[in-house]
Amino acid sequence: MSAYYTSIDHFALIPAIMLALFGCAIFLFDFLIFPAPKQRKWLLLFLVLGVAFAGFGLWRQQQFLSAQGVPEFTAFSGALTIDGFSIFFNWIFLVATFIVGLASYNYLEIEGEHHGEYYGLIMLANCGMYFLATGTDLVTLFIGLELMALCFYIMVGFLRGDKRSNEAAVKYLLLGAFSSGFLVYGFSVMYGLAGSTRLGDITVAIARRETWDPLVFLALATTTIGLLFKISAVPFHMWAPDAYEGAPTTVTAYLSVGSKAASFAFLVRIFLGPLAPAREVWLPLLSAVAIATMTVGNLAAISQSNIKRLLAYSSISHAGYILLGLVAGNPTGIKGIAVYVLVYTFMNLGAFLVVVALRRKDILGENLEDLGGLMQKSPGHAILMLIFLLSLAGIPPTAGFLGKYYIFLALIQTGHYVLAVLAATYVAVAVYYYFRVVRSMFISEEADRVPVASSFGLRLALGLTGVLTLAIGVYPEPWLELAQTSLLLR
């Protein structure tokens, strides 16, 4: 090994290498070994293997950190940082990839677009997320972001014959590229300020300047716009409902949790790193954005009749809640972000997977009426969906309550009482639209007699998300300890 590629670099990169390797292997094997459509399922095995190896690498990193008793180690002379934060988020990405992979094959068969590259794209997207969580260098972060986004542009438009899917992909691509432009502009200003792309150097450079320095503000504003696009915060949320609705539902599920979690990891790194000295400047800005995001997300969700759009707006509102953790900015708030993203991943994935199960041959299954009488048709799905929705609403003893709990507590600790009351009030609004879905499932008449789609993978994925959503809620201790290790503020 040369001086430019040491074993510690390798160690830091292993999970990403595994994901990329197995992802590319899937592209190759797709037409080399498994050309027949029937055999494509086997490609899933590669995904599972890749995720398992990546997970093993991650576990080794975790062991290394605790064995050495250090909070972090860097690789590639500071371009990557492996710490509790990166490991925590990477576990979330891997589990999300695994669950989405499991749930996909049957769905893609039904859509008639079961192609091997789908699994490869998921893995490459995950590889991009890996860099978003571990990167501490502007260039690394940007490459990670683009890798993830490119995979998503393709996956959102994966239903080639479907107009909505194509439209969604184009919208997402255009707005995504636009936001990346903003982001990169901000990055270039930061580079100009610091003469370095390392986050640590930029933090020092920004801290040395005055709070309201125009250049800092320029960097801050453009970077923030780019980041807010990615987490679909108001007023940069417009792409989300369309992309979520048009994309294949499994992709929507992945987009709404994987991409969002990665973007939040990215956002937290930037706001608690380089932009931390300018907190005074962005605090009112982010507070306003958080309020607007909760307001628009919750109010717009009320009138949706398409369940994917409804969940899209709900996920916008969740972004608002998570942002509040950053507004509070104390350790409770940051831990709240980690916990919130964790529970959100499982409950939101679960909710979308129930929608996946509703897609049957000739039935789109995306409207609220399509959920009608689900309790009679398939009680298991209905009860799981109820659990996910209660969790999304934040009602104990489901996992979602913990996310809200930390956010509320952080707001009270830091004296943001008005924000706390507002955020609490919106819980009641959210319950209103979540319970429109519940009403449809449990009280309305059966919409059709066609049984819901089912496959081993989908059942396993649903079971996993359901069990986790309940288990984290009923016995949160180990999960909270895990989130504790991820704290960036020390």
Place this chain on the structure above:
Amino acid sequence: MSEHLLSLVLFTPLAGMLILLLIPGSKKNLIRVWANVAAFAGLLVSLPLIWRFDKNASGFQMVERVEWIPSLGARYIVGIDGISLLLVLLTTVVGFLAILSSWSAIEERVKEYYAMFLLQQTGMIGVFLALDFFLFFAFWEVVLVPMYFIIGVWGGPRRLYAAIKFFLYTLAGSVLMLLGILTMYFQHFKQFGYYTFEIADLMKLDMPLGVQQWVFWAFFIGFAIKVPMFPFHTWLPDAHVEAPTAGSVVLASVLLKMGTYGFLRFSLPLLPRASIDPLIVQILAGLSIVAIIYGALVSLMQQDWKKLVAYSSVSHLGFCTLGIFSLNPNGLAGSVLQQINHGISTGMLFLIVGVIYERRHTREIKEYGGLAHVMPKFATVFAIAMLSSAGLPLLNGFIGEFTILQGAFEANRAWAALAVTGVILGAAYLLWLYQRTMLGEVTNEKNRRLPDLNLRELAVFLPLLAWAVWIGIYPKPYFDVLEKPVQEIVQRVRPEYYRAVAAAEPGAHR
């Protein structure tokens, strides 16, 4: 098992529900039998509480504590004092009778119905047992979901509206209450350096009046919506009218008591300074009196039998909150007893509406008349229930209202004078209801052949009737049980109270 008695009481209905889920939905009668067995088991395991409870001991008894979420300072702590003892027994008795009463009323989706009822039992018992705020809040929220379904699935024509209204109202209140809880939790950390949700620890907290007031209002929103107190009562008539009979019974008898219990257990002892703040006391007592009179007046106007009973609840609960904010032993003890009384009497009144609705499928008062000739047993039961609700001496309602009025009189004579009109109006709307439905000639041909109460229905009413008479004739055991906890609350809120009484005692008149 004996040291885990409370957990046994708490989780028996839940275990019954989980087993119920294993029974195939098509075997309706098996499900009914099992649900009744489970509810009866829930009642049986709660009975040992009566003789294991030591009324002379202060503080909480049979306390169980298990670490639950150490990093939050949340524990599984359950325990009872006299107040929760009575409310838990009310829950197990009324819960069982409500399930028993549903045998023929529910034909559709029987399994889900009983599952929801049993789940709700555990939730409600949990609310009354929890001594940790986190645990309390979890149970508090758990109760909402089954009641939403009970109203929403098995309710009347406007059930969807009523169910979501119930859910949203209570939830909006409870999330604001959560903010209050979190504020206390954080204040405790600031003073003592560690986080805990344990009530006993939070009691040691010494918060400035300003903070106490804010927390008080946060709690107030949560509890007042549940009670419901006057401006927040609008969900109640809708929920009651649309809910199936057993749902109304449990809603009135037990669910509403969660609110009054919240005031007694949390608002007063945890926020003593805010609770004696003259402005707050005036507002709360004022709202209670408005509820008493307004509820009674609106009851007088009702054409719908069930709605009348629903509004009478608003009036009766007004007495309970008035008793609480009299802030003296009579008021508090009377309030708790009146909560039990209201559970018994109004529970019976709702069951009575249910019996007649099952036979005629209408609740319009003018559809009836002269039923006493056709259904003599029914008329007798109704008479006793109505008189107990109206507060006739020798029945339970009288004892509760009288004690509350005594307490109110001691606190402020004007309150008592105003509240008394509620008693009079209460007698008016109930007697008038009885007259219109039961007495006179049978005016409607459809009512001529109505069958009288059958054995199962009698079995539902008899225990409640017996209980009403028992409290009416010999309430001493109840006051004995309540003496200690009430004394502790008063001691905490108004430490000078007993000293003043002791000083005044030697004189002939107070």
